[in-house]
Structures are given as structure tokens and as C-alpha cells.
Amino acid sequence: MTSGTTTPAGPTGALPRPRPALGAQTWRELAYLTTSWPLDLLAFCYVMVWIFAASVLTLTVVGLPFLAAGLTGVRLLGRAERARARALLGLPIEEPSPLAATYRGAGFFGWLWNTLKDPVGWRTALFFPVRLVWGLFTFAAFFPCFFLLWPLLPWLARGASHVDRALVRALLAPSDGLERRIAELESDRATVLDASAADLRRIERDLHDGAQARLVSLAMDLGMAKEKLLSSPDDAARMVEEAHGQVKLALSELRDLARGIHPAILTDRGLGPALSAVASRCTVPVTVEDALTVRPAPAIEGIGYFTVSELLQNVSKHSRARHAEVALWRTEDRLLLQVTDDGHGGADATAGSGLAGLAERLAAVDGQLAISSPPGGPTTVTAELPWRDRTPSEGPTS
Numbered sequence: 001m002t003s004g005t006t007t008p009a010g011p012t013g014a015l016p017r018p019r020p021a022l023g024a025q026t027w028r029e030l031a032y033l034t035t036s037w038p039l040d041l042l043a044f045c046y047v048m049v050w051i052f053a054a055s056v057l058t059l060t061v062v063g064l065p066f067l068a069a070g071l072t073g074v075r076l077l078g079r080a081e082r083a084r085a086r087a088l089l090g091l092p093i094e095e096p097s098p099l100a101a102t103y104r105g106a107g108f109f110g111w112l113w114n115t116l117k118d119p120v121g122w123r124t125a126l127f128f129p130v131r132l133v134w135g136l137f138t139f140a141a142f143f144p145c146f147f148l149l150w151p152l153l154p155w156l157a158r159g160a161s162h163v164d165r166a167l168v169r170a171l172l173a174p175s176d177g178l179e180r181r182i183a184e185l186e187s188d189r190a191t192v193l194d195a196s197a198a199d200l201r202r203i204e205r206d207l208h209d210g211a212q213a214r215l216v217s218l219a220m221d222l223g224m225a226k227e228k229l230l231s232s233p234d235d236a237a238r239m240v241e242e243a244h245g246q247v248k249l250a251l252s253e254l255r256d257l258a259r260g261i262h263p264a265i266l267t268d269r270g271l272g273p274a275l276s277a278v279a280s281r282c283t284v285p286v287t288v289e290d291a292l293t294v295r296p297a298p299a300i301e302g303i304g305y306f307t308v309s310e311l312l313q314n315v316s317k318h319s320r321a322r323h324a325e326v327a328l329w330r331t332e333d334r335l336l337l338q339v340t341d342d343g344h345g346g347a348d349a350t351a352g353s354g355l356a357g358l359a360e361r362l363a364a365v366d367g368q369l370a371i372s373s374p375p376g377g378p379t380t381v382t383a384e385l386p387w388r389d390r391t392p393s394e395g396p397t398s
Contacts, residue, residue, distance in 0.1 A: 338381070347371055
């Protein structure tokens with residue numbers, strides 16, 4: 001009799017798909033907990049043998065180099081442990097800045113000193129002895145749990161793995177953002193060096209292709225005029241007149257080049273008047289509003305000047321604007337410069353334009369570049385720089 005009964009297979013006769021008793025993340029956490037103690041034991045042996053041997057060898061000349069080399073090996077163990085924590089615990093932990101960046105070019109003794117005072121290496125050396133006791137406990141406790149308390153394993157594994165996460169964060173993570181800040185400063189330094197090299201190449205190219213070529217041509221014309229001075233005075237006079245015109249053009253090119261390096265009006269009168277001079281040469285009518293009552297340090301003035309100059313060049317070349325405004329003011333310890341135009345908009349620093357390079361240069365001095373440019377306009381670009389007061393040796397403040 002089958003009426004009124006239901007088979008375990010269900011009405012269609014298909015069995016339900018088997019599922020694991022534990023989730024994938026729980027298995028990863030259990031794998032981390034049960035393998036930590038054997039790995040910690042090996043790392044602990046390495047640390048103890050290294051410290052003991054280094055203590056004995058400190059009586060000789062090779063003691064300190066041996067201690068530094070062992071500390072470099074400890075760093076490698078820490079890198080492997082961070083990778084294991086990311087893979088099994090899902091812990092988003094960053095790598096500290098590489099030690100090589102702190103002693104590049106300092107020679108053997110620079111490497112030795114910077115390695116011995118490396119906080120990442122010493123914290124990593126402390127990590128393995130500290131976690132050895134906890135790893136032994138989890139190793140011994142979780143094997144019986146597989147047979148006796150397996151329904152509670154997801155919660156037990158999550159709680160125990162939180163302890164491991166806390167230990168990894170405390171001893172293996174970059175210390176309080178300091179390592180991250182070091183990496184940022186190294187990147188900013190590279191940006192500044194690249195920008196300086198590009199500026200030097202630009203100046204060299206402008207001199208070679210402009211004023212230098214014109215002066216060479218001038219010297220040749222004067223030489224020819226000298227040869228014709230007695231035989232054909234009229235031709236010599238004409239050639240001298242042409243040479244005089246070339247001298248004027250060469251002087252004009254040198255003035256433009258000098259203005260591009262550091263304009264005299266910026267040194268003499270400050271940022272507001274210098275930007276007003278730039279605005280007067282822009283192909284778009286520009287209004288300048290200067291709310292600064294004191295002058296910042298010359299370096300900050302120079303960066304602000306070239307930032308606004310490049311932004312106004314972008315307005316002239318790409319915006320199709322009818323009018324633009326430049327505003328500069330100070331807010332507490334920041335200098336703000338804003339360029340607004342009524343053009344077609346669509347400016348984007350992520351599209352490989354000059355705005356991206358400008359943002360990198362500002363970031364190298366702890367500055368920021370904010371862009372608001374919806375399609376159809378208007379476009380507003382705000383540059384923010386740290387404010388530094390002038391020292392008496394740097395000139396007047398107003």
C-alpha cells in the first residue's frame with residue numbers, strides 16, 4: 001500500500017544534493033588553526049637558534065652582520081605568514097615597506113644599521129614565540145572537537161581565528177600607518193624627481209631649439225657681415241640690421257624661458273600679481289580674485305603659480321570657454337587656488353591628460369586636486385596646498 005505515504009526521495013524521486021556540514025570559510029579557518037602550531041614550532045626554532053648564535057658571535061666581528069642577516073630571514077617568514085593569513089583567514093593585511101628602500105645607496109654599514117633597527121623584523125621575531133603557545137592550544141583542542149563538538153566547530157573556529165587575526169594585526173601589520181606613509185613618501189619622491197627631470201629636459205630642449213639656434217645663426221650672419229664690411233658696406237649694413245632683429249628675438253625667447261622657470265613678478269610682488277599677469281596673456285578673459293593678505297613660502301608660491309598657469313593653458317586650449325575666474329585664498333593651514341570656466345566641461349584626470357600629472361605633482365607635496373566638470377560645464381578645478389609661512393631670509397611676507 002502506497003497511498004498516503006511519502007518517500008524520502010520526494011515526489012519526483014530525486015534525492016537532495018549532498019552538502020558539506022561545514023562551510024568553505026570554516027574549513028579554511030580550521031586549516032589555519034591546525035597547521036599554525038607545526039609551522040610556529042619551526043619558525044620558533046629558527047628564531048631561537050638565530051638569536052643564540054648571534055649572541056655568541058657578537059664577541060666576534062661577524063656577530064652584527066649575522067644578526068642583521070637573520071633579521072632579514074625573519075622578514076621573509078613574516079611575509080609568508082601574512083600571505084597565509086590573507087588566504088585562509090581572509091585578513092586584508094598590507095605588506096610593510098621593503099627594507100631595501102631605507103638604505104639604498106648607503107653601503108654596507110648603512111644596510112647593517114638600518115636592518116638592525118628595523119621594527120618590522122623585530123616585531124615579526126616576537127610574533128612566533130608569542131603565538132607558539134596559542135598555536136599549541138588550538139592544535140590540541142580542535143582535533144578532539146572534530147569528534148566531540150563538530151556541530152559547534154563553525155563558531156569555535158571563528159572565535160579562535162579572531163585571536164589569530166588580532167595577533168597578526170598587532171605584530172605583522174604595518175605599524176600605525178607609519179609604514180604606509182613611508183611608502184607614500186617614497187612614491188612622492190619618485191614623482192618629484194621625474195617632474196624635475198622632465199622640467200630640465202624641457203629647458204634644455206627650449207634652449208637648444210630656440211635661443212641657441214638663433215644665436216648660432218646670428219654669429220654666422222655677423223661673420224659674413226664682417227667679411228663684406230669693406231667690399232660691400234651696404235650689404236654689410238643690411239646683414240647687421242637683420243642680425244639686430246635676431247638679437248631681439250633671441251632676447252624675447254630667453255625672457256619667455258626665464259619666465260617659465262621662475263617669473264620675476266612672482267619673486268617681487270607675490271602670487272596674486274603673478275597670476276594676474278598670466279591671466280592677461282590668456283586667450284580667454286580671466287578675472288582674478290586674490291584674498292591673500294600674506295605671502296606663503298616661495299616653494300608653495302612657485303607650485304601654486306605653475307599649477308594655475310597650466311590650468312589656464314588647459315582653459316585656452318580645450319574648454320571653448322568665454323570667461324574664466326581664478327580665486328586664491330587661505331583656510332587655516334592650507335592654500336587654495338580655484339580655476340572656474342564656463343566651457344563645455346568633461347575634464348577628467350583619469351583619462352591620461354595633463355591633469356593627472358598635475359595631481360601627482362600636488363600629491364608629492366601633500367596637496368590635492370579636486371575636479372568638478374560635468375558634461376556641458378561649468379568646470380571647477382580646486383588645488384589645495386599646505387601653507388608654510390615665509391622665513392625672514394625668504395623675503396617680505398606682504
